[in-house]
Amino acid sequence: MSRNGNRISSLDGLRGLAAGIVLLHHVSLIAQPWIDPAGWALLTQSPVKLLLAGSEAVMVFFVLSGLVVALPARQAGFSWARYYPARVFRLYVPVIAALGAAALLVVAIPRDPSTMPEGSWMQDAQATSVSAGEVLTQMTLLRPAYPIDNVLWSLRWELFFSLLLPVFLWVALRVRRFAVPVAVLTVALIFLGRTTGDAALAYLPVFLLGTLIAVRLADLRVRAERPRVRRALPWLAVLAGGMLIASWLARPLTAGTVAADLLWAIAAAGAALLVVLAVVWPRARRALDTRTMQWLGRISFSLYLVHAPILASLCYLLGAEQWWLACLIGVPLSLGIAAVFHTLVEQPAQVLARRAGGIGAALADRIEVRAIRAARRRALARAS
Template identity: 80%
Template sequence: MSRNGNRISSLDGLRGLAAGIVLIHHASLIAEPWLDPAGWALLTQSPLKLLLAGSEAVMVFFVLSGLVVALPALRPGFSWARYFPARLVRLYVPVIAALGAATLLVRLVPRDASTMPEDSWMQDTQATHVSAADVLSQMTLLRSDYPIDNVLWSLRWELFFSLLLPVYVWLALRVRRFAVPVAALTVVLMFLGRAGGNSALAYLPVFLLGTLIAVRFSELRDWAARPQVRRVLPWVAVVACTLLIASWLARPLTAGTIAADLLWALAGAGAALLVILAVVWPQAQRALGTAPMQWLGRVSFSLYLVHAPILATLCYLLGAEQWWLACLVGVPLSLAVAAAFHALVERQSQELARRAGTIGAALADRAAVRRIRTARQAALARQ
């Protein structure tokens, strides 16, 4: 398995692939009102949906976070005092920068929702005006809706998971011997959350799937190295992809039923299997380790943050009927802006996060020294 420092290159590639799919997904939502319904059904209710599976790609992000954020916490010498400030800086600095840039775009390019197709992604989810209160409230990542940069809805759950990481790690370690049945229970919780309209119950369990992978990481690699297992991994990939988009493949039969919610939850299992395959299947490692996938992986967070405001702004700038031009220009422009954002903002946030972690660890060490000194003084006073 190729590693770059403490990073696993195939997981970087998978993250890049997922970010690219989210980009194409949002471009497809711009195109949807202008496409023939039969053509749209062909795109979304067939295996072609894998290329447009944006919501499902976010589940892959969640499983990846559950794995890669938890892995360091399982190593000796891990410092929670270092982790929390570093993680918060790592999340918030790029989010604030992206939100500021998106706000500027809304201010610069006039937006009138009535010029967009009825009940479309452009009309229903994109801000047409902003206020300071809007920006500040969305900056907290505590809202349920994010019209200025609507991908931030998922960062809300990333934030909650990051704060709850000690609970996730504790739970995963306690149930590690029963990882498979617990993973099945996790999918059940996702189903209950989806069916009951409880977003926290629908999404937060997805991170646990990644944390369960983390606590069984070595065993999974050893298991997958067996020749009899290696032979069936291509079929596991087929199953994973099918589970990921099962709710779409079955949509003509299950739309509006409880079965649709169950199939939606199975996408979490598909996402977890794809993450496992990325670290145990040589063919997947080779594909995800190619230069384009690695580049996408490096800028994936930046791409995720910047692409939706760019696509929306181009639609308003060019006009609804020029949707095809907005997509044609918006996709490569998003990639270029993501590269610049990564260089100018994300890399700086990584350095700031390291500094914040160092400060947090130093403060914790000082507090520990003071506690020890106080305890010694109290013990001497009792003698």
């Protein structure tokens, strides 16, 4: 497997693929009001939906985070004092920069929602004005809605998972022998969250699926080498794709029913299976290790953060009826700006994160040394 240190490169490729799908998903939402119902059904209720499955791609992100954030925590020498400040800087610096840039676009380009199709993503999900208070509160990642840069809703759950990583890891390690039934129970919790409207219950357990993969990764690799399992891997890939979009494929029969919520929860299991295949299936690894996929993976976080405000701004700038031109320009423009954002913001944020982690670890070491010295002084005082 191609690696960069302890990094699994195929997972970078999968992250890039997921980011590209989210971009295409938002393009499809812009186009939706202009597509007849039969055409929209063809796009969303067929295997073509795999290319437009934005919400499901976010589930892939969540499983990936559960895996790649938990893996280093299991290694010798891991420091929580280093992890927390580094993780906070790694998340917040790009988010603050992207949200600030998105706010400037809202100010610079007038937005009249009445010019957009009724009930569309452009009318309902985009900020039409900003204030300093709105920007500051959305920067916290503690709000349920983010109209200035609406993809930030998922970063809220990334933040919560990052803070709760010790709990997720503790649970995964305690139940690792029963990973499969626990994964089934996890999907049931996601289903319960979906049916009750509890967003925390609908999304946070998805991260647990990734953490379960992290604690069983070595076993999964060994099992994937068995001839019978190796022959089944292509079929498992088909199964994973079907699970990921099952709620869409079955929509004509299940729309508005509990079955739709169940299939939506099963998409999380499909996302987990895709992540496993990206690690253990040689054909998937080769595809995800290509130069294009690795480049997308490298800029994936930046692409995720910047593309929605760019697409929305172009639509308002060019006008609703020129939606196709906004998308035609917006896709390559989003990729280009994401590459620049990665260089100018995300990479410096990674450097700051490492420095913050180093400072946190050094402070923890000093506190530990002082505690040991104080304990020794107390012991000597008692002895005398």
